[in-house]
Amino acid sequence: MLWLAPSFYLVDQAFSTFCENAKDISHSKKRLNIRRVSSNPSHANASSIQLTDDIVIMTIQTAISNLHPNAIDSYGHKSETAFNNFINSCKETGLFVIVDEAHHSPAYGCRNLLIGEKESALGLRGLVPNLNILGLTATPTYTNEAKRGWLWEIFKDGDKGVIYQTDKEKLIAQNILARPNYIQVSTGTELEVDDSLYDRLVKQHKDLPESIIEKLATDKERNNFIVHTYVSNKETYGKTIIFADRWFQCVYIKEKLLENGIRVEAIYSHIDANPGSAEARNKLTQSDNQRILDKFKIGELDVLINVRMLTEGVDVPNVKTVFITRQTTSSILMTQMIGRALRGKKAGGSSEANIVLFFDDWKGLIDWANPEDGDTKPDNVKPNTREHYPLEYISIRLIQELSKSIESTGEHLIEYKKILPIGWYKTEIVYADSDNNNDSMETFTEFVMVYEHTKSNFEAFINSVLSLDLLDEWSKEHLNDEWIQPKVQKWINNYFDHEADDIGKRLHSDITKIVRHIAQDNLHSKPPYYSFEEREIYDLDKIAHKLINYTPTELHNYVNQEFSKPKTLWETFYKTRNRLVTAIQLAINKIIIDGDSSVQSPTAPQSPPQTRRKNRELLEGEKEQVKRRDCYACLCCGANTKGKLQIDHIKPFSMGGETSVENSQTLCVICNKCKGNNEIDFRCKTTKLSTPKNLDLSFRTESQNALRTLTRVVNLFYHCKAVYKVEWDRSTFGYNIYLYPNNNCIWLLQHKVELLKYVQDKLGRQAYHIKVTTKE
Numbered sequence: 001m002l003w004l005a006p007s008f009y010l011v012d013q014a015f016s017t018f019c020e021n022a023k024d025i026s027h028s029k030k031r032l033n034i035r036r037v038s039s040n041p042s043h044a045n046a047s048s049i050q051l052t053d054d055i056v057i058m059t060i061q062t063a064i065s066n067l068h069p070n071a072i073d074s075y076g077h078k079s080e081t082a083f084n085n086f087i088n089s090c091k092e093t094g095l096f097v098i099v100d101e102a103h104h105s106p107a108y109g110c111r112n113l114l115i116g117e118k119e120s121a122l123g124l125r126g127l128v129p130n131l132n133i134l135g136l137t138a139t140p141t142y143t144n145e146a147k148r149g150w151l152w153e154i155f156k157d158g159d160k161g162v163i164y165q166t167d168k169e170k171l172i173a174q175n176i177l178a179r180p181n182y183i184q185v186s187t188g189t190e191l192e193v194d195d196s197l198y199d200r201l202v203k204q205h206k207d208l209p210e211s212i213i214e215k216l217a218t219d220k221e222r223n224n225f226i227v228h229t230y231v232s233n234k235e236t237y238g239k240t241i242i243f244a245d246r247w248f249q250c251v252y253i254k255e256k257l258l259e260n261g262i263r264v265e266a267i268y269s270h271i272d273a274n275p276g277s278a279e280a281r282n283k284l285t286q287s288d289n290q291r292i293l294d295k296f297k298i299g300e301l302d303v304l305i306n307v308r309m310l311t312e313g314v315d316v317p318n319v320k321t322v323f324i325t326r327q328t329t330s331s332i333l334m335t336q337m338i339g340r341a342l343r344g345k346k347a348g349g350s351s352e353a354n355i356v357l358f359f360d361d362w363k364g365l366i367d368w369a370n371p372e373d374g375d376t377k378p379d380n381v382k383p384n385t386r387e388h389y390p391l392e393y394i395s396i397r398l399i400q401e402l403s404k405s406i407e408s409t410g411e412h413l414i415e416y417k418k419i420l421p422i423g424w425y426k427t428e429i430v431y432a433d434s435d436n437n438n439d440s441m442e443t444f445t446e447f448v449m450v451y452e453h454t455k456s457n458f459e460a461f462i463n464s465v466l467s468l469d470l471l472d473e474w475s476k477e478h479l480n481d482e483w484i485q486p487k488v489q490k491w492i493n494n495y496f497d498h499e500a501d502d503i504g505k506r507l508h509s510d511i512t513k514i515v516r517h518i519a520q521d522n523l524h525s526k527p528p529y530y531s532f533e534e535r536e537i538y539d540l541d542k543i544a545h546k547l548i549n550y551t552p553t554e555l556h557n558y559v560n561q562e563f564s565k566p567k568t569l570w571e572t573f574y575k576t577r578n579r580l581v582t583a584i585q586l587a588i589n590k591i592i593i594d595g596d597s598s599v600q601s602p603t604a605p606q607s608p609p610q611t612r613r614k615n616r617e618l619l620e621g622e623k624e625q626v627k628r629r630d631c632y633a634c635l636c637c638g639a640n641t642k643g644k645l646q647i648d649h650i651k652p653f654s655m656g657g658e659t660s661v662e663n664s665q666t667l668c669v670i671c672n673k674c675k676g677n678n679e680i681d682f683r684c685k686t687t688k689l690s691t692p693k694n695l696d697l698s699f700r701t702e703s704q705n706a707l708r709t710l711t712r713v714v715n716l717f718y719h720c721k722a723v724y725k726v727e728w729d730r731s732t733f734g735y736n737i738y739l740y741p742n743n744n745c746i747w748l749l750q751h752k753v754e755l756l757k758y759v760q761d762k763l764g765r766q767a768y769h770i771k772v773t774t775k776e
Helices: 008-024 060-067 082-093 108-115 145-154 168-173 195-203 210-217 220-231 247-259 286-297 331-339 391-407 455-466 481-495 507-520 540-547 552-564 570-574 577-594 620-629 669-675 706-718 745-749 752-761
Strands: 002-005 034-037 055-059 095-100 131-136 179-192 240-244 264-268 303-307 321-324 352-363 423-432 441-450 529-531 645-649 664-668 723-729 734-739 769-774
Touching: 002 008, 002 060, 008 034, 008 055, 055 060, 060 082, 060 108, 082 095, 095 108, 108 145, 131 145, 179 220, 220 240, 220 247, 220 321, 220 352, 240 247, 247 264, 247 303, 264 286, 286 303, 321 331, 423 507, 441 455, 441 507, 455 481, 455 507, 481 507, 540 552, 540 577, 552 570, 552 577, 620 645, 620 664, 645 669, 664 669, 669 706, 706 723, 706 734, 706 745, 706 752, 734 745, 745 752, 745 769, 752 769
Parallel strands: 002 055, 002 095, 034 055, 095 131, 179 352, 240 303, 240 321, 264 303, 321 352, 734 769
Antiparallel strands: 423 441, 423 529, 645 664, 723 734
C-alpha cells in the first residue's frame, strides 16, 4: 500500500492511525512494516524504502521527486531510486494507492505521479498494471468543470469517480463529528504590514515569519488576555487544547492558569535554547509528554497547552474546545488544529466543539485561512453569482491616486475611469510551500483587476497564451522566479503599455497568475471574468457634476449620507469622510478649470431639496423616546441588546423621509443593514405588498440564534413585522413559524425547500422540516 498526503502533518496522522488500528486487520500477519517518508527530519528518507515494506506513507512531493528523478549515476546511467524499486516490485503483487486530500489530485505534479502518460515518465497507473487508486477528501469537488474533469480521469470508479459520499450534517447527526461553534476573539494587538511582509503573506503564500511569531509569543498582555478568555468562560469551554508557538509561551500561560485554579499542563517537543542552558536542562522528555498527555486523556487536567504537537501525531479524545492563539495563512495547519476538537461522541469526543480563534488587528488585508471555508455544499446547489469584491486591489490604487492629488493641491488630476476597475479575472492556482521543501500544497483564489484601458490588452494576451504549446511547464506547483521573469517581461513588452497598464505595480504578478491558472486547468480555458456592475456609482466625475453648486455644508451632509449607506464601498475606497470630501472638491475643481459647458456656473443660484437642510439624526432625547416606545428591542428580530440597538428611518432619509419620532423605529445593527434603503415599517403587522418579494438569503447570519435569524428573514420577506413567533419543535426536529393574520402563508411556503436548506447549511441546524401557519 502507498498512502500519499499533501503535508507531513497528514503523514503523521495516517501513521498514528495505522499503528493504533493495525491489530484489526483480518489478514494474518505477524509483522506489519510501515514507513513514513518525507523531507521532514523526523521522518525516514526516501532512500530508506525497502521492498519488504507493506505500507509506505509519504508526502506527494517526495513521491513525485523520487519516481522519475532527473539524475544520473557515476556511469552516466539514469539513477534508480528506492521508491522506483518499490513500485517496480509491485507490478506482480499489485498496489493500492490512497490519496489523502484528494481534491489536490488535479495539480500538475500529483496527476502526473498518478496517471502520467509520457513514455519517458509514466505515472503509477502505467507502471503498475494491477493498480487501485482511492481518494479521500472532506472538501467538495471543484465547481470548475475543467478541474472536475481531471478528478474523473484519475478516479474512474463509481458515479463520476465517487464511490461513497456523505455530508457534514449526516456525520454530525451520527455523532461521528462534533458540530463546530466558531468564536472569533480580538486581542486588540495592532501589527503593521510592510511591503516585505505583505509580499510574503499575500504573494508568496507563506506563513508568518519567525520574528513576528516570536513577538506574539512574548507579548505578556496578549498572553494574559488568552488566559482571561479561558478563565472567564471555563464552564463553557471545559476540556481545552491551547495551540501556542513557543515553549516559554506555554510555560507562561500555564503558570497564569495555575494561579487561577485551573488544572493545566504543557507539552512541547523541542526548544530553541543554548544546549547548556537551564531551559535545555528543563526540557520535557518524550516520557514526560506522554505522562502529561495520559493525565489529560483521563480527565485529570482541564487544559493542555502545546507547541507543535501535530508533528508528533498525538491524538486526544473528548476535547470540547481548542484555542488557536494566532492567525495563519495555511489552511492545512488550521484544519489540523481544529480537527483535534471535531471528534463526535462515537469517536470519543463531544456533540459540540468550540473553536476559539484569536485575531490581531493587522494594518492590511491578509487572506488568513478561514476555518469555515471547508464546509461542504452539494454539487447541485446553485452557486452564488455575487463574488466577494477583491477590495484591497481596488483601494490601494485609489488611495495612491488620491494621495498624489491631495499632495499636489489638485495639480495631479484624477481620471476615475482609469483607476476604478470595470471587472476582474478570478484565478485558482495550486502552490507548493517552498518553506517546507515543497512538501505541502494548497489552492489559492486570486484576482486580477481589469480597467477600461487594459481590457483589450488582457484579452489579446490571454488569446495568445491559449494558442501556445508551453503550458505544461507553467502548470507546475513550484516555479522559480528567475525562470518566470524573462517570459513574463516578453509578454508585457508585446501586449501592454508598461507605464499606463502597470497599475499598483501588479502587472507582472497578474500575468503570472493568469498563465498558471490556464496551465493548471484541464481544458486550458481562460479564467472567469466578473464585471464590476456597480462601478458607475463610484464615478466621482459624474458625482461632481451633480454636486457642483452645493454649499460646503450640503457637500458634507451628502458625504455623511453616502458613508452611512449599507453595503457600499465608499469607506473601503476612501477610509474617512474627509478624504471623500476632498476627492469630490478636486473633481469639481477639474470641471471648473476645464470649463465644462454642461454645468451651470458655480455662482448661479440653485436651491437644493428641502430635505437636505434637515438634520439627519434625532436628538438623544428623541432617540430614547423611540427606544422606550419600542420596549428597547429590535422591532424586526426581537434582539434586546441595548448596546447594539440603532434608530432607523422607516422611510429612508435619502429617499425624502423625515427625521422624526414618528418616522423612526428601533432596529439592531444587523437588521438595520439588511433593511438598507427600503421603506419598511416593522410596527405594522400586516404586509402591504400585493405580490410576494424574492426570498433574500444572502445577508449575514447569526449562527448563535437561529430563531432570531429566521424571524429577520421572514419579516424582511413580508416587508413588515409579519412574524408572531418562531418555535423549535424538539419532537420533530423542525421549526414552526406563526404569522400574524392577513399575511399569506403560501408566499413563504413556496420557498420552503430553499429556506430549510438555508437553516441546515448557513445556520448549521439539524432541522428536517419547516411549518408555516397563521396565529389563531
